[in-house]
Amino acid sequence: MSKTKERELLFSPKNIRLLTSPLGKENPITMQVLGICSALAVTVQIKPAVVMGISVIVVTAVGNLIISAMRNSIPNRIRIIVQLVVIATLVILVDQVLRAFSYEVSKQLSVFVGLIITNCILMGRFEAFAMANKPWPSFLDGIGNGLGYGIILVVVAVVRELFGSGSLMGYKIIPESFYNFGYSNNGLMIMPPLTLIIVASIIWFQRSRDKDLIEK
Amino acid sequence: MKPIRNILDAIKPHVQKDGKFHAFHSFYDAIETLFFVQDRVTSKGSHIRDGVDMKRTMFVVVIALMPALFFGMWNAGNMHFKSMGMEKELMENFWYGFLKILPIIIVSYAVGLGIEIAFAQKRGHEVNEGFFVSGMLIPLIVPVTTPLWMVAIAVAFAVIFGKEVFGGTGMNIMNPALLTRAFLFFAYPTFMSGDKVWIAEKADAFSGATPLAELTAGHPTGISVAEMFIGNYSGSFGETSTIAILIGAFILLYTGVASWKVMVSFFVGGLSMGLLLNGLSASFPANAYLALPAWQHLLIGGFAFGGVFMITDPVTASQTGTGKWIYGFLGGFIAIMVRVLNPAYPEGVMLAILLVNIFAPLIDYYVVESNIKRRLKRVKALS
Numbered sequence: 295m296s297k298t299k300e301r302e303l304l305f306s307p308k309n310i311r312l313l314t315s316p317l318g319k320e321n322p323i324t325m326q327v328l329g330i331c332s333a334l335a336v337t338v339q340i341k342p343a344v345v346m347g348i349s350v351i352v353v354t355a356v357g358n359l360i361i362s363a364m365r366n367s368i369p370n371r372i373r374i375i376v377q378l379v380v381i382a383t384l385v386i387l388v389d390q391v392l393r394a395f396s397y398e399v400s401k402q403l404s405v406f407v408g409l410i411i412t413n414c415i416l417m418g419r420f421e422a423f424a425m426a427n428k429p430w431p432s433f434l435d436g437i438g439n440g441l442g443y444g445i446i447l448v449v450v451a452v453v454r455e456l457f458g459s460g461s462l463m464g465y466k467i468i469p470e471s472f473y474n475f476g477y478s479n480n481g482l483m484i485m486p487p488l489t490l491i492i493v494a495s496i497i498w499f500q501r502s503r504d505k506d507l508i509e510k
Numbered sequence: 511m512k513p514i515r516n517i518l519d520a521i522k523p524h525v526q527k528d529g530k531f532h533a534f535h536s537f538y539d540a541i542e543t544l545f546f547v548q549d550r551v552t553s554k555g556s557h558i559r560d561g562v563d564m565k566r567t568m569f570v571v572v573i574a575l576m577p578a579l580f581f582g583m584w585n586a587g588n589m590h591f592k593s594m595g596m597e598k599e600l601m602e603n604f605w606y607g608f609l610k611i612l613p614i615i616i617v618s619y620a621v622g623l624g625i626e627i628a629f630a631q632k633r634g635h636e637v638n639e640g641f642f643v644s645g646m647l648i649p650l651i652v653p654v655t656t657p658l659w660m661v662a663i664a665v666a667f668a669v670i671f672g673k674e675v676f677g678g679t680g681m682n683i684m685n686p687a688l689l690t691r692a693f694l695f696f697a698y699p700t701f702m703s704g705d706k707v708w709i710a711e712k713a714d715a716f717s718g719a720t721p722l723a724e725l726t727a728g729h730p731t732g733i734s735v736a737e738m739f740i741g742n743y744s745g746s747f748g749e750t751s752t753i754a755i756l757i758g759a760f761i762l763l764y765t766g767v768a769s770w771k772v773m774v775s776f777f778v779g780g781l782s783m784g785l786l787l788n789g790l791s792a793s794f795p796a797n798a799y800l801a802l803p804a805w806q807h808l809l810i811g812g813f814a815f816g817g818v819f820m821i822t823d824p825v826t827a828s829q830t831g832t833g834k835w836i837y838g839f840l841g842g843f844i845a846i847m848v849r850v851l852n853p854a855y856p857e858g859v860m861l862a863i864l865l866v867n868i869f870a871p872l873i874d875y876y877v878v879e880s881n882i883k884r885r886l887k888r889v890k891a892l893s
Contacts, residue, residue: 476657482697491671498675 304430312434316442318504323446324497325507328414333447333493334486335406340463342402343451345392347444351437353384353410354419358436361424368425377420378411385410415443450492458483518542536630540637564679567767568642574761575646575819577754582747583607586654589709589744607654610710611747614649617658621665622648622686629674640679641669647687647819650748651812651860652694653707660701664693684867685826688860695860703856708744720745722811722849722856725799731810738809749812759818768822771831772838776817779842780808787850799850807846816859817842826867830877837873841866 322328329350336346360380361368368376389407392400400407410416419439424432455461457480460468468477482488501507518541524531525538543565587603587610598606622641630637648665668689673682695702705719721731721743733743741751748754762768784804791800807813821827821841828837841862848858855861 476659478660478698478701480697481699482693485696494675 309431309434312431313438313441316435316438317445318442318500319507321442321446321500322415322418322439323443323493324500326415326418328418329443330490330493332406332409332413333450334489336403337447337451337454337489338458338484339402339455340448340451342399343447344444345396345399346403346406347440347447349388349392349407350410350413350415350443351440352388353381354416354440355433355436357381357384357416358419358424358432359429361420362427362429362432365425373425374417377417381411381416381420415439446493446496449496450489453492454483454489515546518546534631536635536637537627540627540639565639565642568639570761570765570767571643571819572646574758574767575643575650575748577757578650578748578751578815579611579646580604581741581751581754582650583611585742585750586610586710586747588742593709606710610654611649613658614652614656614661615646617661618648618665619645621662622669625666625669625674626678629678633678635678638679640673641686644668644685644687644690648690651687651691651746651815653702653746654710655707656694656701660694660698661690664690664697667693680825682825683871684864685820685823688820688864688867691860692864708746720811720856725802726853726856728798731802731806733810735806735809738806746812749815752809752814755814755818762818762822767824768818769824769827769834771834772822772827773817775835775838776821776842777808779839779844780813780817780846781805781842782839783843783846784808787846797850802850807849811849811857812859813842813845816845816863820859821863821866826870828870828873828877830874833870833873833877836877837866837870840869 316322319325323330323333332346336342357377357380361377364376385408388410389400392403392407419436423435427435452462455463456467460466460473460479518538521538523529525535529535584600584604584607586607587598587605588607590606591598591603619641622645623637626641627637629635645665648661652661668686672684672686672689673679676682691702701707703723705723708720719727721733721738724731731738737743739752741754743750759768759773763770763773781804784802784807787800788802788804791797794800808817821838828834843862844865845859845862848855848861852858
């Protein structure tokens, strides 16, 4: 911060908004419809969804920070390549950490951790925000968008695991007596297409709560 | 009729604007128009020659479904007692099936109409009759043993996501009744296929596999051609009897409710795929299913039912003349292809019709485009 300018507070209302708006009005999945592919793939159970959410938070936040710090020295013509190098490095780091500390989950997520590289949210945030803003707001923006992504992932995963497998986080929730009465798990919940319908329902709910979001 | 009119007139002030129960006005409208012809008359010149409206159209389809429904009731009882090794009187069979299907019909109508009325209230529309036919089709295309709560969930899913999100009756892309069945089929596969589900309270020793399941497994159908026609074999409620369905087809075509182009081309499509497969069967002797005579495909399973009642749904079918031919043909063609070539799905009619439903607007688009192109050429040639 230069001394001539007034020092901005670390958590000024503007910065707080960077953190919270992606959770609701500018949610990357429900409003910008980015990152849908991985939402289909990793939400059968809650555990992988949570891990995936955390990984994306880490990558977007740190990636935003790095890109924002370098933004004045990146030549405009090769900026996409530079951004990709940063993402790829971070994703490999996350992948290695996952393999080291929670091998089972990393096996479940399999290729999808690697595919964070292609997650549109990352490139979107780098291009739209980090290239034009200072490191600290960029960092907050990264956390906010990662969180917005992760929350939707977890909500979808709760619905899918509860109705598809009758459990939450691997613990049986629906009692055995239900099954004896003729209840049965919904096989459609385990298949990817239903995720689209759940995400659509969330969008529907969000838009009917907040009329500003409806396009004219 | 007089007492009903009196009751309705007594209620009317309460549901009009400013009335106490204005919230229920659309429900009132629905009941009133069910019993009485509307008194709204066109004031200027119009070209309507007939008072046919949606209510009457829907009613014709429901009547056309009656033969299949009644036969289905009899057959449900017949198959049940047959599996027990008993021979029963006609009425006894009928009564047994009636008691089996009645709860499914009630649940289907209650859930579907409930959701439709709720949406109509919310949006300020009138309740319309869109669900009359779907509500009757659904019980006819599910197995006898389907648990009622599954029917309820599936109907709710189909009405909300198949119909209401697109804007209600007349706006849906896919057939709601088939969507209900597709939901059940993918969500609860064990309740929708196999040899246990088609006969109510079946004795264990009796095989309840449908002819299609037998064929997929590589066995002969186990039924004669006459039985295929009459329909006393296991399957969903309404799909088995070709004769009952033909009566329905006659009613639909005579009143002009269903398009004969779609119906004919659907059967032609099925037949040509069947013939094609027959031709291939010499080269692939391992697959005995290929050799089933093409015309028999049209008699077994849900092919006839789908061709008469499902693919002809005017909302989801193609609208243009040429489009109807293409649409129906593709439907029948794919149905038999799925049936024979994909061992995971013994019956392909549902999937095929849902698929061509999605393609119907595209087919229409290209038919219209090519018409425009042809006419433009003619205009250019003249000038």
